[in-house]
Amino acid sequence: MTQTLPDHRLIDGRNVARRILAECKDYTDEQNNLGRLVSICIGDVPETEVYVRNQARGAERAGLPFEQVNWDANITQDEAKQIIQQMNDDASILGVIIQRPAPAHINIRSLQSAVHPLKDVEGMNPASIGNIVYSDVALAPCTAAASVELIKETGLNLEGLEVVMIGHSEIVGKPAAMMLMAEGATVTVCHHLTRSVAMHSRRADVVVVAVGIAGFLGPDMIKPGAAVIDIGINQITDEDGNFKIVGDVQTQAVTEVAGWITPVPGGVGPVTVAILIRNAIVAHKRQVAAGWIS
Numbered sequence: 693m694t695q696t697l698p699d700h701r702l703i704d705g706r707n708v709a710r711r712i713l714a715e716c717k718d719y720t721d722e723q724n725n726l727g728r729l730v731s732i733c734i735g736d737v738p739e740t741e742v743y744v745r746n747q748a749r750g751a752e753r754a755g756l757p758f759e760q761v762n763w764d765a766n767i768t769q770d771e772a773k774q775i776i777q778q779m780n781d782d783a784s785i786l787g788v789i790i791q792r793p794a795p796a797h798i799n800i801r802s803l804q805s806a807v808h809p810l811k812d813v814e815g816m817n818p819a820s821i822g823n824i825v826y827s828d829v830a831l832a833p834c835t836a837a838a839s840v841e842l843i844k845e846t847g848l849n850l851e852g853l854e855v856v857m858i859g860h861s862e863i864v865g866k867p868a869a870m871m872l873m874a875e876g877a878t879v880t881v882c883h884h885l886t887r888s889v890a891m892h893s894r895r896a897d898v899v900v901v902a903v904g905i906a907g908f909l910g911p912d913m914i915k916p917g918a919a920v921i922d923i924g925i926n927q928i929t930d931e932d933g934n935f936k937i938v939g940d941v942q943t944q945a946v947t948e949v950a951g952w953i954t955p956v957p958g959g960v961g962p963v964t965v966a967i968l969i970r971n972a973i974v975a976h977k978r979q980v981a982a983g984w985i986s
């Protein structure tokens with residue numbers, strides 16, 4: 693009989709998420725009358741289904757009230773903004789999440805700016821994003837924060853660590869680069885105009901990939917022993933015609949070279965959700981400190 697050994701190169705995101713949620717539960721156990729987390733979807737957006745379902749599950753495990761709200765795809769910008777403003781003033785609402793993408797006629801950035809910074813549990817308000825530049829990272833974009841959390845999970849000391857961030861999106865690449873700098877890492881950011889991504893990534897102690905291209909990062913693009921954080925969520929059709937979610941990394945091949953690697957699913961996704969819940973706890977503390985709630 694052959695026995696399979698656990699692969700210690702794989703970083704188990706579900707385990708990290710469990711730990712974060714348990715810490716949140718310790719906090720909520722001490723509170724009474726916690727406001728609820730409101731998660732908004734505008735129109736039918738299949739991309740957000742898994743995310744919202746896992747938000748509900750995470751909130752439950754952390755002992756936070758949760759409400760999913762579905763707005764009609766035809767809601768106007770004005771109506772949407774008005775409801776958000778009412779939510780800002782509603783003491784029974786702890787935090788607000790607006791799922792991306794939204795229908796084309798909705799200006800999602802403007803809506804996210806309308807969420808009060810103290811209720812911005814996704815860290816998407818320009819004020820929250822701007823605070824990251826000042827190394828004030830309490831309410832950071834969840835996926836960016838998740839990548840920092842997973843790098844810490846390797847045990848590597850972030851001070852002076854060479855990190856290459858591939859991708860420079862507003863919600864992942866740019867904030868992640870800022871947060872990694874705040875931790876003392878030397879950060880290189882690559883993007884679609886970078887001449888040779890491999891030239892940069894092969895030098896790195898840690899490679900973080902968020903480009904949205906299935907199998908983008910191959911084994912020849914990393915230094916042996918490097919840590920690889922895979923942020924991609926790409927839907928592909930496998931040989932049998934079934935839908936499958938894969939990351940931006942050729943996981944199997946890269947695992948043979950990497951020192952650590954995050955799988956998809958089971959890597960960044962669950963930690964993203966756990967950070968969202970942790971942000972809600974931070975928001976609660978800040979709302980209490982600001983005298984909004986007692």
Ligand SMILES: Nc1nc(=O)c2c([nH]1)NC[C@@H]1CN(c3ccc(C(=O)N[C@@H](CCC(=O)O)C(=O)O)cc3)C=[N+]21
Nearest residue numbers: 739740742743746790791792793957958959961962964
């Ligand atoms: N404003 C906004 N912020 C987002 O962060 C955002 C968004 N809109 N729209 C949709 C995408 C998608 N997304 C996911 C997060 C976690 C999982 C996740 O938990 N994935 C599990 C899947 C496990 C399962 O299948 O149940 C995993 O990777 O293991 C998936 C998808 C966040 N997004």
